[in-house]
Amino acid sequence: MEHTFEKFGLQPFLIDAINEIGFTQPTEVQQKLIPAIQNGKSVIGQSQTGSGKTHTFLLPLINKIDPSRNEVQVVITTPSRELAEQIYQAALQLVEKAPTKIIVQNFVGGTDKKRQMAKLVGTQPHIVIGTPGRILDLVTEKSLLIYTAPVLVIDEADMTLDMGFLTDVDQIASKLPEKLQMLVFSATIPIKLQPFLKKYMSNPLFEHIQPKEIISPTIENWLISTKGKDRIDVIYELLTIGQPYLVMIFANTKSKVDELADGLKSRGVKVAKIHGDIPPRERKRVMKQVQNLEYQFVVATDLAARGIDIEGVSHVINAEIPRDLSFFIHRVGRTGRNNLKGTAITLYSPSDENLIVDIEKLGITFEPKSIQKGEIVDTYDRKRRTTRENSATDKIDPKLKSMINKTKKKVKPGYKKKMSRAIKESGLKQRRVERRSQANVIKKANKKK
Incomplete structure (x- = not known):
């Protein structure tokens, strides 16, 4: 049976990797965005964690890498070291069986910068993954040469904004080619993120993948x-x-x-x-x-x-x-x-x-x-008391309701006594009405006899 990922025209080594991972069919975000990314379109993908967005950008971008060129071709930023490591491991899994080696490197804060700079002398990675601060640091040091990369991926853009890294990402983007394909993935698109998106993206494809259930039925x-x-x-x-x-x-x-x-x-x-x-x-x-x-x-x-x-x-x-x-x-x-x-x-x-x-x-x-x-x-x-109070209040005369509400505010002396007397009288009146109606029912029953 033909593997459903084959319709994207991916190279055989990527299809083998997908088979090994155990993917059987593309997720909704992959179906909608992989073809657009392959066509060089800038995209904004709004989708939740677990929707398959990492492979949405990794598969088409790795598919287009030219290993013969010793230069950076893709830059991927992420707001946390853990997420960078996760994307890095996913990328390594996909390039493992590439016929010509595709170099993927991970650059995050808290690691040995001098060692990373030494490694970059003479050999640039094809794919750069990392946190904005460390990537920008290496670019400023002129160790990491990203100006050749026509693609920038910003993963978890809303979190990047929340954690104060958007300025670094802005500086990274400014060092990339003018004709830039930008791929932005985010669970939400806050208003504060929009000026940045407008600055670098002209008429992007926007896809909001609605979750099937807000939380899993399991x-x-x-x-x-x-x-x-x-x-x-x-x-x-x-x-x-x-x-x-x-x-x-x-x-x-x-x-x-x-x-x-x-x-x-x-x-x-x-x-x-x-x-x-x-x-x-x-x-x-x-x-x-x-x-x-x-x-x-x-x-x-x-x-x-x-x-x-x-x-x-x-x-x-x-x-x-x-x-x-x-x-x-x-x-x-x-x-x-x-x-x-x-x-x-x-x-x-x-x-x-x-x-x-x-x-x-x-x-x-x-x-x-x-x-x-x-x-x-x-x-x-937890709402049982409110429900009970509401049903009890519903039985009170509307005029008395307004009197009760007034007692919550400042009232004139003697008002509370007046109110409690009115409630008492209302209760007596209601009981008299109930007794009268019961007496009428008994009278009618006796007449029938």
Whole structure:
């Protein structure tokens, strides 16, 4: 049977690599954008993590590399070292069986710059992958010669903007040929990103790949209240109930990650932590240990939620709700992959109610749960009190409703007494009406007899 990727006219070594990876058919973003990239079109691809965008740009760009030219032909920027490493490994996998060697190099901060500069003397890579700061550094040093590259890929553009790297990317782009093919991939397209896109892109093809489901149907999405409880104690209970295979615990800040990791360690739990302040070498070592299942529990910031694939995550715990709700989807998307079952657990306190409501507006539903006697059980809907109050208020006379509302503001002396007397009278009146109607029913029944 003809491999469905063959319709793109890819070279045989790429088809072999795809077969080895186990891809059977292109994803939606690959179907829509690979032909446009092959035709030299600048594109903006808005799609979520896990949509197959890395191979969307790697396949057509590697297919066009001319290995006989000792010059840079593609530059790929990414906001994190981990994501750069992931794209680098994916590229190496694709070029492994190329008949003529295609040189791919990864340049990220926190690594030996002098060694990288020495390696660039006399030989330039065909494909450059890395973080904007280090790439720009090597370009400024005149070690990395990117002016020959007709293609620039900006992966996770919104995160690049959020992390303050867009200025570096702008300087990189300014050193590339005027006729530049720019490929931008992003989960969201913030307004602040648009002036940069207009500066370098003329009439690009824009494709917004809508997720089929906001979160995978194989994920159980639980909501657990931490009211009156220590959050670390709740997480500890969740980790020790049942047998989770691999758990990712997310917090909003580096300091919170440290606090959670230290708290769990003090309770005897072996945890790995991943955030931006951990030195690159240590982060790389920790990631490898996680992949080798030396750690069962990982505490991380959202840096780890974007682009980093940790296989086999059975549970995701949101220790805090992210202020940027797109991160909620990225976090939860770490589990339930490849149609496997997963569990996402979000911890919340009463002050988080508005954020929970905003998540529900995205079309996401939660199953309310609680921990009782070492077991996770179904619990009541957090909105039950509001619903009960609303139904009770509906029975009150409309005039009295307005009186009740007024008591919440400053009122004249004696007003509250007047209001409570009016409510009492209203109640008596209502009971008299009910008794009268019951008496009428009894009279009618007696007449029939």
